[in-house]
Amino acid sequence: MDKISVLLVEDEDVLAMIIAETLGKRGFEIKIARNGVEGWSKFNQLKPDICIIDVMMPRKDGISLLQDIRKVDEFIPVIFLTAKSQTEDVLKGFEAGADDYMKKPFSMEELILRLRSILRRKISAAITTPSPVGNSCQIGPYQFNHKKLELTFENSTIALSQREGDLLALLLQHKNSILDRSTALLKLWGDDNVFNARSMDVYISRLRKHFVRDDNVKILNIRNQGYKIMD
Structure with a gap:
Protein backbone atom coordinates (compact mmCIF):
# COMPACT_ATOMS: atom_id res chain seq x y z
CA MET A 1 0.00 0.00 0.00
CA ASP A 2 1.34 3.44 -0.95
CA LYS A 3 2.19 5.85 1.82
CA ILE A 4 -0.17 8.77 2.44
CA SER A 5 1.53 11.88 1.10
CA VAL A 6 1.36 15.02 3.24
CA LEU A 7 2.27 18.55 2.16
CA LEU A 8 3.32 20.54 5.23
CA VAL A 9 3.45 24.32 4.67
CA GLU A 10 5.12 25.81 7.75
CA ASP A 11 7.67 28.63 8.07
CA GLU A 12 8.90 27.67 11.57
CA ASP A 13 11.84 25.39 10.77
CA VAL A 14 12.00 23.59 14.12
CA LEU A 15 8.26 22.85 14.21
CA ALA A 16 8.31 21.73 10.57
CA MET A 17 11.12 19.27 11.25
CA ILE A 18 9.41 17.88 14.37
CA ILE A 19 6.15 17.31 12.48
CA ALA A 20 7.94 15.79 9.49
CA GLU A 21 10.01 13.45 11.65
CA THR A 22 7.04 12.34 13.76
CA LEU A 23 4.73 11.71 10.80
CA GLY A 24 7.51 10.01 8.87
CA LYS A 25 7.90 7.46 11.68
CA ARG A 26 4.15 6.77 11.50
CA GLY A 27 4.24 5.86 7.82
CA PHE A 28 3.36 9.19 6.21
CA GLU A 29 5.39 10.64 3.36
CA ILE A 30 6.13 14.32 4.13
CA LYS A 31 7.11 17.20 1.87
CA ILE A 32 7.81 20.61 3.41
CA ALA A 33 7.24 24.10 1.99
CA ARG A 34 8.50 27.16 3.90
CA ASN A 35 5.94 29.73 2.72
CA GLY A 36 2.65 30.01 0.85
CA VAL A 37 4.21 30.62 -2.57
CA GLU A 38 6.42 27.56 -2.25
CA GLY A 39 3.43 25.66 -0.87
CA TRP A 40 1.35 26.46 -3.97
CA SER A 41 4.17 25.33 -6.26
CA LYS A 42 4.69 22.06 -4.39
CA PHE A 43 0.95 21.39 -4.20
CA ASN A 44 0.75 21.49 -8.00
CA GLN A 45 3.89 19.37 -8.40
CA LEU A 46 3.16 16.72 -5.78
CA LYS A 47 -0.65 16.36 -5.73
CA PRO A 48 -0.60 15.28 -2.05
CA ASP A 49 -3.28 13.29 -0.25
CA ILE A 50 -3.63 15.85 2.56
CA CYS A 51 -2.23 19.28 3.47
CA ILE A 52 -1.20 20.81 6.79
CA ILE A 53 -0.94 24.59 6.43
CA ASP A 54 0.15 27.32 8.83
CA VAL A 55 -2.09 30.39 8.69
CA MET A 56 0.52 33.12 9.28
CA MET A 57 3.32 32.83 6.72
CA PRO A 58 5.48 35.16 4.61
CA ARG A 59 4.79 35.87 0.91
CA LYS A 60 1.35 34.18 0.93
CA ASP A 61 -0.70 33.45 4.04
CA GLY A 62 -2.40 30.12 4.66
CA ILE A 63 -5.94 31.28 3.92
CA SER A 64 -4.89 32.74 0.55
CA LEU A 65 -3.08 29.50 -0.25
CA LEU A 66 -6.13 27.42 0.63
CA GLN A 67 -8.38 29.64 -1.50
CA ASP A 68 -6.09 28.91 -4.47
CA ILE A 69 -6.11 25.19 -3.70
CA ARG A 70 -9.91 25.08 -3.51
CA LYS A 71 -10.16 26.57 -7.00
CA VAL A 72 -8.55 23.42 -8.41
CA ASP A 73 -9.38 20.79 -5.76
CA GLU A 74 -12.58 20.87 -3.73
CA PHE A 75 -11.94 17.76 -1.71
CA ILE A 76 -8.30 17.43 -0.62
CA PRO A 77 -8.30 17.47 3.21
CA VAL A 78 -6.62 20.49 4.81
CA ILE A 79 -5.70 21.11 8.44
CA PHE A 80 -4.77 24.63 9.52
CA LEU A 81 -2.09 25.29 12.16
CA THR A 82 -2.14 28.64 13.88
CA ALA A 83 -1.25 30.57 17.01
CA LYS A 84 -4.48 32.54 16.65
CA SER A 85 -7.37 31.60 18.90
CA GLN A 86 -10.14 34.10 18.12
CA THR A 87 -13.41 32.59 16.90
CA GLU A 88 -13.49 34.83 13.81
CA ASP A 89 -10.12 33.48 12.68
CA VAL A 90 -11.36 29.92 13.07
CA LEU A 91 -14.45 30.73 10.99
CA LYS A 92 -12.34 32.39 8.27
CA GLY A 93 -10.36 29.20 7.97
CA PHE A 94 -13.42 27.01 7.61
CA GLU A 95 -15.09 29.44 5.20
CA ALA A 96 -11.97 29.19 3.04
CA GLY A 97 -12.42 25.42 2.99
CA ALA A 98 -10.35 24.00 5.86
CA ASP A 99 -11.37 20.61 7.28
CA ASP A 100 -9.85 21.07 10.72
CA TYR A 101 -8.00 23.64 12.80
CA MET A 102 -5.28 23.15 15.43
CA LYS A 103 -3.98 25.84 17.74
CA LYS A 104 -0.30 25.96 18.63
CA PRO A 105 1.08 24.43 20.75
CA PHE A 106 -0.45 21.02 20.08
CA SER A 107 0.48 17.40 20.67
CA MET A 108 1.84 15.29 17.82
CA GLU A 109 -0.45 12.42 18.86
CA GLU A 110 -3.51 14.63 18.47
CA LEU A 111 -2.33 15.78 15.04
CA ILE A 112 -1.92 12.15 13.91
CA LEU A 113 -5.38 11.23 15.22
CA ARG A 114 -6.95 14.15 13.38
CA LEU A 115 -5.13 13.31 10.16
CA ARG A 116 -6.41 9.75 10.24
CA SER A 117 -9.92 10.80 11.24
CA ILE A 118 -10.20 13.29 8.37
CA LEU A 119 -8.91 10.76 5.86
CA ARG A 120 -11.50 8.20 7.04
CA ARG A 121 -14.29 10.77 6.70
CA LYS A 122 -13.19 11.72 3.20
CA ILE A 123 -13.21 8.09 2.09
CA SER A 124 -16.69 7.64 3.61
CA ALA A 125 -17.98 10.81 1.93
CA ALA A 126 -16.63 9.71 -1.44
CA ILE A 127 -18.45 6.39 -1.13
CA THR A 128 -21.77 8.04 -0.19
CA THR A 129 -21.72 10.91 -2.74
CA PRO A 130 -25.26 11.18 -4.14
CA SER A 131 -25.93 9.80 -7.59
CA PRO A 132 -26.87 12.31 -10.28
CA VAL A 133 -30.51 13.26 -10.63
CA GLY A 134 -30.16 12.35 -14.28
CA ASN A 135 -27.88 13.70 -16.96
CA SER A 136 -29.94 16.88 -17.00
Whole structure:
Protein backbone atom coordinates (compact mmCIF):
# COMPACT_ATOMS: atom_id res chain seq x y z
CA MET A 1 0.00 0.00 0.00
CA ASP A 2 1.34 3.44 -0.95
CA LYS A 3 2.19 5.85 1.82
CA ILE A 4 -0.17 8.77 2.44
CA SER A 5 1.53 11.88 1.10
CA VAL A 6 1.36 15.02 3.24
CA LEU A 7 2.27 18.55 2.16
CA LEU A 8 3.32 20.54 5.23
CA VAL A 9 3.45 24.32 4.67
CA GLU A 10 5.12 25.81 7.75
CA ASP A 11 7.67 28.63 8.07
CA GLU A 12 8.90 27.67 11.57
CA ASP A 13 11.84 25.39 10.77
CA VAL A 14 12.00 23.59 14.12
CA LEU A 15 8.26 22.85 14.21
CA ALA A 16 8.31 21.73 10.57
CA MET A 17 11.12 19.27 11.25
CA ILE A 18 9.41 17.88 14.37
CA ILE A 19 6.15 17.31 12.48
CA ALA A 20 7.94 15.79 9.49
CA GLU A 21 10.01 13.45 11.65
CA THR A 22 7.04 12.34 13.76
CA LEU A 23 4.73 11.71 10.80
CA GLY A 24 7.51 10.01 8.87
CA LYS A 25 7.90 7.46 11.68
CA ARG A 26 4.15 6.77 11.50
CA GLY A 27 4.24 5.86 7.82
CA PHE A 28 3.36 9.19 6.21
CA GLU A 29 5.39 10.64 3.36
CA ILE A 30 6.13 14.32 4.13
CA LYS A 31 7.11 17.20 1.87
CA ILE A 32 7.81 20.61 3.41
CA ALA A 33 7.24 24.10 1.99
CA ARG A 34 8.50 27.16 3.90
CA ASN A 35 5.94 29.73 2.72
CA GLY A 36 2.65 30.01 0.85
CA VAL A 37 4.21 30.62 -2.57
CA GLU A 38 6.42 27.56 -2.25
CA GLY A 39 3.43 25.66 -0.87
CA TRP A 40 1.35 26.46 -3.97
CA SER A 41 4.17 25.33 -6.26
CA LYS A 42 4.69 22.06 -4.39
CA PHE A 43 0.95 21.39 -4.20
CA ASN A 44 0.75 21.49 -8.00
CA GLN A 45 3.89 19.37 -8.40
CA LEU A 46 3.16 16.72 -5.78
CA LYS A 47 -0.65 16.36 -5.73
CA PRO A 48 -0.60 15.28 -2.05
CA ASP A 49 -3.28 13.29 -0.25
CA ILE A 50 -3.63 15.85 2.56
CA CYS A 51 -2.23 19.28 3.47
CA ILE A 52 -1.20 20.81 6.79
CA ILE A 53 -0.94 24.59 6.43
CA ASP A 54 0.15 27.32 8.83
CA VAL A 55 -2.09 30.39 8.69
CA MET A 56 0.52 33.12 9.28
CA MET A 57 3.32 32.83 6.72
CA PRO A 58 5.48 35.16 4.61
CA ARG A 59 4.79 35.87 0.91
CA LYS A 60 1.35 34.18 0.93
CA ASP A 61 -0.70 33.45 4.04
CA GLY A 62 -2.40 30.12 4.66
CA ILE A 63 -5.94 31.28 3.92
CA SER A 64 -4.89 32.74 0.55
CA LEU A 65 -3.08 29.50 -0.25
CA LEU A 66 -6.13 27.42 0.63
CA GLN A 67 -8.38 29.64 -1.50
CA ASP A 68 -6.09 28.91 -4.47
CA ILE A 69 -6.11 25.19 -3.70
CA ARG A 70 -9.91 25.08 -3.51
CA LYS A 71 -10.16 26.57 -7.00
CA VAL A 72 -8.55 23.42 -8.41
CA ASP A 73 -9.38 20.79 -5.76
CA GLU A 74 -12.58 20.87 -3.73
CA PHE A 75 -11.94 17.76 -1.71
CA ILE A 76 -8.30 17.43 -0.62
CA PRO A 77 -8.30 17.47 3.21
CA VAL A 78 -6.62 20.49 4.81
CA ILE A 79 -5.70 21.11 8.44
CA PHE A 80 -4.77 24.63 9.52
CA LEU A 81 -2.09 25.29 12.16
CA THR A 82 -2.14 28.64 13.88
CA ALA A 83 -1.25 30.57 17.01
CA LYS A 84 -4.48 32.54 16.65
CA SER A 85 -7.37 31.60 18.90
CA GLN A 86 -10.14 34.10 18.12
CA THR A 87 -13.41 32.59 16.90
CA GLU A 88 -13.49 34.83 13.81
CA ASP A 89 -10.12 33.48 12.68
CA VAL A 90 -11.36 29.92 13.07
CA LEU A 91 -14.45 30.73 10.99
CA LYS A 92 -12.34 32.39 8.27
CA GLY A 93 -10.36 29.20 7.97
CA PHE A 94 -13.42 27.01 7.61
CA GLU A 95 -15.09 29.44 5.20
CA ALA A 96 -11.97 29.19 3.04
CA GLY A 97 -12.42 25.42 2.99
CA ALA A 98 -10.35 24.00 5.86
CA ASP A 99 -11.37 20.61 7.28
CA ASP A 100 -9.85 21.07 10.72
CA TYR A 101 -8.00 23.64 12.80
CA MET A 102 -5.28 23.15 15.43
CA LYS A 103 -3.98 25.84 17.74
CA LYS A 104 -0.30 25.96 18.63
CA PRO A 105 1.08 24.43 20.75
CA PHE A 106 -0.45 21.02 20.08
CA SER A 107 0.48 17.40 20.67
CA MET A 108 1.84 15.29 17.82
CA GLU A 109 -0.45 12.42 18.86
CA GLU A 110 -3.51 14.63 18.47
CA LEU A 111 -2.33 15.78 15.04
CA ILE A 112 -1.92 12.15 13.91
CA LEU A 113 -5.38 11.23 15.22
CA ARG A 114 -6.95 14.15 13.38
CA LEU A 115 -5.13 13.31 10.16
CA ARG A 116 -6.41 9.75 10.24
CA SER A 117 -9.92 10.80 11.24
CA ILE A 118 -10.20 13.29 8.37
CA LEU A 119 -8.91 10.76 5.86
CA ARG A 120 -11.50 8.20 7.04
CA ARG A 121 -14.29 10.77 6.70
CA LYS A 122 -13.19 11.72 3.20
CA ILE A 123 -13.21 8.09 2.09
CA SER A 124 -16.69 7.64 3.61
CA ALA A 125 -17.98 10.81 1.93
CA ALA A 126 -16.63 9.71 -1.44
CA ILE A 127 -18.45 6.39 -1.13
CA THR A 128 -21.77 8.04 -0.19
CA THR A 129 -21.72 10.91 -2.74
CA PRO A 130 -25.26 11.18 -4.14
CA SER A 131 -25.93 9.80 -7.59
CA PRO A 132 -26.87 12.31 -10.28
CA VAL A 133 -30.51 13.26 -10.63
CA GLY A 134 -30.16 12.35 -14.28
CA ASN A 135 -27.88 13.70 -16.96
CA SER A 136 -29.94 16.88 -17.00
CA CYS A 137 -32.93 18.33 -15.18
CA GLN A 138 -34.95 21.53 -15.13
CA ILE A 139 -35.06 24.01 -12.23
CA GLY A 140 -37.43 26.79 -13.24
CA PRO A 141 -35.78 28.40 -16.28
CA TYR A 142 -32.41 26.79 -15.42
CA GLN A 143 -31.01 23.56 -16.82
CA PHE A 144 -28.77 21.59 -14.45
CA ASN A 145 -26.35 18.94 -15.68
CA HIS A 146 -24.78 17.14 -12.74
CA LYS A 147 -22.41 15.07 -14.83
CA LYS A 148 -20.97 18.13 -16.59
CA LEU A 149 -21.28 20.33 -13.47
CA GLU A 150 -23.09 22.99 -15.46
CA LEU A 151 -26.05 25.26 -14.68
CA THR A 152 -27.46 26.92 -17.79
CA PHE A 153 -29.76 29.95 -17.98
CA GLU A 154 -30.85 30.98 -21.49
CA ASN A 155 -27.56 31.27 -23.41
CA SER A 156 -25.19 31.50 -20.45
CA THR A 157 -23.61 28.60 -18.56
CA ILE A 158 -22.29 28.62 -15.00
CA ALA A 159 -19.51 26.15 -14.20
CA LEU A 160 -20.13 24.54 -10.81
CA SER A 161 -17.57 23.06 -8.47
CA GLN A 162 -17.92 19.37 -7.64
CA ARG A 163 -19.18 20.23 -4.16
CA GLU A 164 -21.76 22.69 -5.53
CA GLY A 165 -22.97 20.12 -8.05
CA ASP A 166 -23.26 17.34 -5.48
CA LEU A 167 -25.10 19.59 -3.02
CA LEU A 168 -27.51 20.81 -5.70
CA ALA A 169 -28.16 17.22 -6.81
CA LEU A 170 -28.95 16.25 -3.22
CA LEU A 171 -31.31 19.21 -2.83
CA LEU A 172 -33.10 18.21 -6.04
CA GLN A 173 -33.52 14.65 -4.79
CA HIS A 174 -35.60 16.28 -2.00
CA LYS A 175 -37.23 18.93 -4.23
CA ASN A 176 -40.20 20.66 -2.55
CA SER A 177 -39.44 18.77 0.66
CA ILE A 178 -36.84 19.33 3.37
CA LEU A 179 -33.28 18.10 3.03
CA ASP A 180 -32.20 17.36 6.58
CA ARG A 181 -28.96 19.18 7.50
CA SER A 182 -27.43 16.20 9.23
CA THR A 183 -28.21 13.92 6.28
CA ALA A 184 -26.54 16.32 3.84
CA LEU A 185 -23.47 16.75 6.02
CA LEU A 186 -22.98 13.02 6.51
CA LYS A 187 -23.37 12.27 2.80
CA LEU A 188 -21.18 15.06 1.46
CA TRP A 189 -18.77 15.92 4.29
CA GLY A 190 -18.72 12.64 6.19
CA ASP A 191 -19.35 14.35 9.55
CA ASP A 192 -22.13 16.64 10.82
CA ASN A 193 -19.98 18.72 13.18
CA VAL A 194 -20.43 22.48 13.52
CA PHE A 195 -17.45 23.32 11.34
CA ASN A 196 -18.70 21.26 8.41
CA ALA A 197 -22.14 22.81 8.93
CA ARG A 198 -20.55 26.24 8.54
CA SER A 199 -18.86 25.08 5.34
CA MET A 200 -22.18 23.80 3.95
CA ASP A 201 -23.81 27.16 4.68
CA VAL A 202 -21.13 28.80 2.52
CA TYR A 203 -21.93 26.47 -0.39
CA ILE A 204 -25.67 27.07 0.02
CA SER A 205 -24.97 30.82 -0.28
CA ARG A 206 -22.98 30.21 -3.47
CA LEU A 207 -25.83 28.20 -4.99
CA ARG A 208 -28.34 30.92 -4.13
CA LYS A 209 -26.22 33.45 -6.02
CA HIS A 210 -26.36 31.23 -9.12
CA PHE A 211 -30.18 31.47 -9.11
CA VAL A 212 -30.51 35.26 -8.77
CA ARG A 213 -31.89 35.64 -12.31
CA ASP A 214 -35.23 34.12 -11.34
CA ASP A 215 -37.00 35.05 -8.12
CA ASN A 216 -39.13 31.90 -8.22
CA VAL A 217 -36.15 29.61 -7.68
CA LYS A 218 -35.41 29.62 -3.97
CA ILE A 219 -33.29 27.62 -1.54
CA LEU A 220 -35.06 28.08 1.77
CA ASN A 221 -33.47 27.69 5.18
CA ILE A 222 -35.92 25.72 7.33
CA ARG A 223 -34.99 26.62 10.88
CA ASN A 224 -33.52 23.76 12.95
CA GLN A 225 -34.26 21.30 10.14
CA GLY A 226 -32.45 21.88 6.87
CA TYR A 227 -33.00 23.28 3.37
CA LYS A 228 -35.68 23.16 0.71
CA ILE A 229 -35.28 24.04 -2.99
CA MET A 230 -38.37 25.34 -4.78
CA ASP A 231 -39.06 26.64 -8.28
